[in-house]
Amino acid sequence: MREIINDTKDRCILCKKCVGICRKTVGREAISYVEDQNGNGSIVFDFDKCIVCGSCDYICADNAIIIEDIVDTRVMVTPSGRKEFKLKQCAKCGYYWAPEQQIKFMSEQANLPLSAFELCSDCR
Numbered sequence: 001m002r003e004i005i006n007d008t009k010d011r012c013i014l015c016k017k018c019v020g021i022c023r024k025t026v027g028r029e030a031i032s033y034v035e036d037q038n039g040n041g042s043i044v045f046d047f048d049k050c051i052v053c054g055s056c057d058y059i060c061a062d063n064a065i066i067i068e069d070i071v072d073t074r075v076m077v078t079p080s081g082r083k084e085f086k087l088k089q090c091a092k093c094g095y096y097w098a099p100e101q102q103i104k105f106m107s108e109q110a111n112l113p114l115s116a117f118e119l120c121s122d123c124r
Helices: 017-026 055-059 100-110
Strands: 031-035 041-045 066-070 073-078 081-089 096-099
Touching: 017 031, 017 055, 081 100, 096 100
Parallel strands: none
Antiparallel strands: 031 041, 066 073, 073 081, 081 096
16 A cells, blocks of 8 residues: 555646546546646646546656545545545445446446446456
């Protein structure tokens, strides 16, 4: 398990790869690059739009984004803050397998009812 810390903003080099993967690959706009009036840039996460898929964590070579599953919770630490997300429990085996936001997104994208996502991939 990686170290779960509360602040990774010093690790971020503002490469914006996380912004691109979230928008272009995942199809969300949960991560933005913003500049203040002095031209200082920062990466900002909109946790309400985030489906906690982990693509940003995967693409970040600087460990500025950390995602770790701890029992029934996915913990996400980013340059703009820390958030915990509830994981969905498999109705058959009890394994906590995906964030509820991600399941809702998959349901909408696939035009399937949420009930179609009651089982983890091992139990389907």
